[in-house]
Amino acid sequence: MKILIVEDERKTAAFLKKGLEENEFVADIAADGETGVSLMLQGNYDLIILDVMLPGRDGWSVLRELRQRQNQTPVLFLTARDSVPDRVHGLELGADDYIVKPFAFSELLARIRSILRRGPVRQAAMLQVADLEIDVQRHKAVRQGRTLDLTPKEFLLLSLLARRTGHAISRTLIAEQVWDINFDSGTNIVDVHMHRLRSKVDDPFEIKLIHTVRGIGYILEHRQG
Structure with missing residues (x-):
């Protein structure tokens, strides 16, 4: 299974990559929104872990473009933005799950496996x-x-x-x-x-x-x- 991590905090991205690879996933990192979009559209990923606050373009616009291009790769938001309106917005844009930082890696891993078991969910407008x-x-x-x-x-x-x-x-x-x-x-x-x-x-x-x-x-x- 191949996962893309779109995260600008180097320590967080490295921690995620190490943890995922220890659990037999292949993980790539994109440090900004534009790079994230480019990799998403050509990388054939099974799941994307996406931050909201990114350099260049935020996670909202990244996911919006992905869904507008009819790409239904599962997306899990992992972000410090913890308000209810933010969660609602993320899910309405087509995210499959939303986790707030700080987080427990064991919970993140469980959520990832749950998403991969059920496959991408197309959110109706x-x-x-x-x-x-x-x-x-x-x-x-x-x-x-x-x-x-x-x-x-x-x-x-x-x-x-x-x-x-x-x-x-x-x-x-x-x-x-x-x-x-x-x-x-x-x-x-x-x-x-x-x-x-x-x-x-x-x-x-x-x-x-x-x-x-x-x-x-x-x-x-x-x-x-």
């Missing part, structure tokens, strides 16, 4: 479940013609559920993707935010779309009857 429409580019959700007033976290949570419509998503995965934390069974952060999301997505409407899957987590789907 519009998502629809029954009468719920989600415009991921404009950060807008509409149900029965009514715009839903969602916070950035709620929008990211709803988008995560919508991309996996009909499949139960565990609380652990939700915590990792929305808050970038390892889920602690002693906290109810996921359930609290899901309750708030339901109050906006489901409570004003007759048909309920968000359902609890006992012992697992939550699912978004239109259940007949």
Whole structure:
């Protein structure tokens, strides 16, 4: 497996390259965005680790160009930018995962292997479940013609559920993707935010779309009857 590391911090890039090669990956390094794009388009990589803050051009524009060229190589953002809007933006551009620095290499390696097992995921610009429409580019959700007033976290949570419509998503995965934390069974952060999301997505409407899957987590789907 061949991985491209697009990272301008030399120590971080060298650390990543060494760790990946010790785990039987082949790793190349690009220290700026332009070099990264050039290598991406000719290097036939299995996965790309991409920083956001890069010399020349940032990681957002690098990924945008890659997807505009219909290149669906899996991309994992590894960056110090830890705000929820940044994570939402990265995933909407077509990233397969988003990890915030500082990071544990063991977790990074696990995320890489998970991405490679499932292959590249094509992110849709519009998502629809029954009468719920989600415009991921404009950060807008509409149900029965009514715009839903969602916070950035709620929008990211709803988008995560919508991309996996009909499949139960565990609380652990939700915590990792929305808050970038390892889920602690002693906290109810996921359930609290899901309750708030339901109050906006489901409570004003007759048909309920968000359902609890006992012992697992939550699912978004239109259940007949």
